[in-house]
Amino acid sequence: MGRPDPKVWDAMLSHLRQHHSSMCRHWFEDIEPQDLSGVTLRLLVRELVQLKYLQRSCAQIFGEAAQAATGRLVGVQFIGEDDIGDDGRPLTPIVKQEAALPSNGLGTTRRDLGALATDDDMLISPDYSFDTFVIGPGNRLAHAAAVAVAAKPGKAYNPFFIHGGVGLGKTHLLQAVCQATMRLHQGIRIHYVSCNAFMTQFIDAVQAGVMNDFRSRFRHVDVLVVDDIHDLSRRDRTQEEFFHTFNALFQSGKQIVLSSDAPPAEIPLLEERLVSRFNCGLVAEMEKPCFETRVEIIKRKSALRNLLVPDEVANYVAARIDTNIRELEGAINKIQSLADLAKTPIDLDLAKQAVGERLSIAGSAPTIQMILEVISAYYDVRLTELLSKRRSKSIAHPRQVGMWLARKYTRYSLEEIGGYFGGRDHTTVMHAIKQIELKRHNDVAIDREITRIEELLTNDEAPGTSAGSGAALVMTIPTVIPAPIAMAG
Numbered sequence: 001m002g003r004p005d006p007k008v009w010d011a012m013l014s015h016l017r018q019h020h021s022s023m024c025r026h027w028f029e030d031i032e033p034q035d036l037s038g039v040t041l042r043l044l045v046r047e048l049v050q051l052k053y054l055q056r057s058c059a060q061i062f063g064e065a066a067q068a069a070t071g072r073l074v075g076v077q078f079i080g081e082d083d084i085g086d087d088g089r090p091l092t093p094i095v096k097q098e099a100a101l102p103s104n105g106l107g108t109t110r111r112d113l114g115a116l117a118t119d120d121d122m123l124i125s126p127d128y129s130f131d132t133f134v135i136g137p138g139n140r141l142a143h144a145a146a147v148a149v150a151a152k153p154g155k156a157y158n159p160f161f162i163h164g165g166v167g168l169g170k171t172h173l174l175q176a177v178c179q180a181t182m183r184l185h186q187g188i189r190i191h192y193v194s195c196n197a198f199m200t201q202f203i204d205a206v207q208a209g210v211m212n213d214f215r216s217r218f219r220h221v222d223v224l225v226v227d228d229i230h231d232l233s234r235r236d237r238t239q240e241e242f243f244h245t246f247n248a249l250f251q252s253g254k255q256i257v258l259s260s261d262a263p264p265a266e267i268p269l270l271e272e273r274l275v276s277r278f279n280c281g282l283v284a285e286m287e288k289p290c291f292e293t294r295v296e297i298i299k300r301k302s303a304l305r306n307l308l309v310p311d312e313v314a315n316y317v318a319a320r321i322d323t324n325i326r327e328l329e330g331a332i333n334k335i336q337s338l339a340d341l342a343k344t345p346i347d348l349d350l351a352k353q354a355v356g357e358r359l360s361i362a363g364s365a366p367t368i369q370m371i372l373e374v375i376s377a378y379y380d381v382r383l384t385e386l387l388s389k390r391r392s393k394s395i396a397h398p399r400q401v402g403m404w405l406a407r408k409y410t411r412y413s414l415e416e417i418g419g420y421f422g423g424r425d426h427t428t429v430m431h432a433i434k435q436i437e438l439k440r441h442n443d444v445a446i447d448r449e450i451t452r453i454e455e456l457l458t459n460d461e462a463p464g465t466s467a468g469s470g471a472a473l474v475m476t477i478p479t480v481i482p483a484p485i486a487m488a489g
């Protein structure tokens with residue numbers, strides 16, 4: 001077992017920058033290569049949130065980089081501080097099998113996020129911290145309150161309820177609260193979950209007859225953070241359970257943090273008693289960012305990726321994209337990949353190419369590619385997951401919505417749509433369409449959700465919303481959509 005040659009690590013970083021530039025973060029440079037023995041390279045990551053993130057999302061690309069740098073099959077294992085002894089040597093012996101499975105990436109590190117429990121699908125992103133959050137007139141109050149909540153959980157504002165439109169930074173702020181709280185209060189127990197995950201776990205617990213487990217999971221915490229609480233709309237039994245969860249925590253002085261796309265009183269069919277509970281702490285709105293804030297966000301996001309973006313480019317993009325921030329990020333992605341492709345520095349011409357192209361899409365009929373991109377951005381699922389065989393609800397629903405939209409907006413046959421959605425047959429597409437029709441009919445929240453996606457797709461302003469924002473299609477993923485997979489027979 002020996003320290004890896006520093007040249008190997010440098011070569012890995014440059015491989016990552018070259019081949020996975022959009023995944024690269026400036027803090028990758030803080031990772032400390034520990035030892036390279038046989039087929040495993042161990043990388044020490046001192047920040048827990050970064051460690052978890054790397055284990056979940058980056059093992060494969062680091063494995064690739066290690067292989068490129070060494071010219072042999074090397075698996076990467078990310079380890080935390082708990083995995084090294086006082087002498088700085090790793091405690092746990094390398095398990096051969098892990099090295100053979102570089103794409104698993106979970107490793108055997110004994111240290112977990114500890115105090116922070118999250119639902120599987122709700123990974124805390126190291127990108128979503130207070131440091132990277134840009135403060136502007138539209139979010140100043142929400143930000144200040146979030147900082148206060150993290151400093152004094154249960155004492156500053158309880159509950160703390162933030163609301164605002166899609167892509168305005170609610171999830172970012174919630175995760176920043178989790179990360180700062182964890183850092184400031186040793187041993188504090190935080191549970192961060194989406195409302196949908198709360199609901200699913202509740203239903204599962206009822207069916208399995210393990211409500212005690214469920215209750216102890218959600219009630220024995222110091223801070224409960226629930227994202228997208230508007231999804232409680234119409235869910236009578238879940239509302240009832242959440243009401244009791246809320247009371248149990250609130251009465252014992254525990255902090256509750258919630259986000260929603262609407263203020264409490266405007267969440268459709270939310271019980272009055274929940275509305276009044278949600279209103280009894282601080283309700284803060286997040287509004288669209290102004291020009292200066294948008295410019296600063298572009299700069300901050302670019303810095304996070306070690307990207308050099310000249311002022312004129314930041315100004316140009318901020319002037320053209322004035323809706324949600326996810327779109328700004330999409331533009332940065334696109335500019336970055338164009339620069340990578342052309343192997344040139346980022347300049348105004350590239351920005352015009354990237355953003356100009358976006359605008360030309362507005363007004364034209366949606367294509368399958370646009371549908372996939374909008375779905376992927378809206379539900380925050382990866383394109384590869386949409387096209388994969390995975391059937392978990394968090395993927396299956398967006399995929400079904402995508403098929404339904406493809407049927408409505410394109411001229412493709414059921415077979416062709418199935419082909420574009422990862423080689424599914426026409427009966428699956430038919431089933432998806434029926435499911436979505438049914439859900440829209442039975443569920444106001446889903447109906448609203450799909451209407452919103454259609455607005456994004458067709459660039460129509462919703463009736464009653466503020467006048468034309470000039471929003472073009474959300475283009476967050478500069479990915480080439482694979483050709484449809486033909487179905488046999």
Ligand code: ADP
Binds near residue numbers: 166
């Ligand atoms: P929401 O949950 O409101 O739909 P997100 O929190 O997912 O929105 O934000 C969408 C993207 O915009 C994220 O990448 C987030 O980091 C970024 N973002 C939003 N607001 C800000 C801000 N004030 N500063 C920096 N990034 C922001």
Ligand code: MG
Binds near residue numbers: 170171227
């Ligand atoms: Mg969100």
